Amino acid sequence: MIKVGEYNNLKVLRAVDFGLYLDDGKEGVLLPTRFVPKDLKPGDTISVFIYHDGDERLIATTQKPKAILGEIAKMAVVSTTPQGAFLDWGLMKDLFVPKSAQLQPMLPKGEYIVKVVLDEQTGRLAATEKIEPFLTNQSLSVKEMEEVNLLVYRRTDIGYVVIINHKHTGVLHHNEIYRAITAGDQFRGFIKKIYPDGEKIDVSIGKPGYQRVEDETEKILRLLKENDGFLPYHDKSDPEQIYQFFSMSKKTFKMTTGNLYKQKKISFGDDGIRLINPLA
Numbered sequence: 001m002i003k004v005g006e007y008n009n010l011k012v013l014r015a016v017d018f019g020l021y022l023d024d025g026k027e028g029v030l031l032p033t034r035f036v037p038k039d040l041k042p043g044d045t046i047s048v049f050i051y052h053d054g055d056e057r058l059i060a061t062t063q064k065p066k067a068i069l070g071e072i073a074k075m076a077v078v079s080t081t082p083q084g085a086f087l088d089w090g091l092m093k094d095l096f097v098p099k100s101a102q103l104q105p106m107l108p109k110g111e112y113i114v115k116v117v118l119d120e121q122t123g124r125l126a127a128t129e130k131i132e133p134f135l136t137n138q139s140l141s142v143k144e145m146e147e148v149n150l151l152v153y154r155r156t157d158i159g160y161v162v163i164i165n166h167k168h169t170g171v172l173h174h175n176e177i178y179r180a181i182t183a184g185d186q187f188r189g190f191i192k193k194i195y196p197d198g199e200k201i202d203v204s205i206g207k208p209g210y211q212r213v214e215d216e217t218e219k220i221l222r223l224l225k226e227n228d229g230f231l232p233y234h235d236k237s238d239p240e241q242i243y244q245f246f247s248m249s250k251k252t253f254k255m256t257t258g259n260l261y262k263q264k265k266i267s268f269g270d271d272g273i274r275l276i277n278p279l280a
Contacts, residue, residue, distance in 0.1 A: 008049075019031050079108060
């Protein structure tokens with residue numbers, strides 16, 4: 001049985017002038033010609049996203065929506081009506097947000113963080129801006145040092161509240177941020193700490209531990225080689241200067257250069273860091 005609002009692997013049943021019909025266990029669901037990959041033929045299997053078209057019929061597409069059923073993403077308003085707003089979510093048909101599912105009246109061209117849901121009465125996909133009831137840390141599905149998907153939700157005095165895997169909330173502290181971010185941004189990160197009560201979670205950007213340092217190692221070595229083996233930055237440098245040049249936090253810079261020093265690839269001086277063997 002196909003799942004509306006999700007990706008489905010479906011077998012091609014038959015070809016028609018206007019596309020291909022895929023096996024949905026019934027009469028078939030249409031994949032319009034404009035979305036049919038070259039050389040796809042009856043008997044083949046393809047991954048498609050299933051949703052309702054403008055006539056409320058189920059239809060398949062190879063387009064990738066900004067979010068599938070159950071996911072949260074930032075989307076822009078295409079148009080508004082007295083009943084609600086329509087969002088651009090990357091498909092031919094825009095995603096509807098009922099007025100009752102908006103926190104404040106949405107404005108044309110405005111960008112909002114919403115969750116894709118299934119309307120229980122109509123069975124159609126819709127969006128809601130009221131995502132708080134869907135977020136909970138009472139029953140966690142993540143553990144410390146696990147790599148996760150993060151979505152920036154809102155700014156606070158200590159950093160940013162982020163949504164973890166579309167389910168939980170955590171905090172990305174200011175000292176863990178080494179590039180400009182804004183509400184709605186999505187990136188990979190990891191669970192840094194889960195507090196004993198389970199209600200509070202700290203997260204970091206990138207990969208956990210020294211995997212992240214290893215990712216930054218090549219960047220520092222490359223920048224050193226591009227600057228004749230010397231860079232005027234060290235552990236006393238201003239964090240903002242380090243961020244501006246390296247696009248990383250001072251903490252990451254110190255961890256990475258410390259690792260390079262232990263490997264005897266760089267040396268420290270009062271004026272900065274140097275490659276020990278610039279020709280290597």
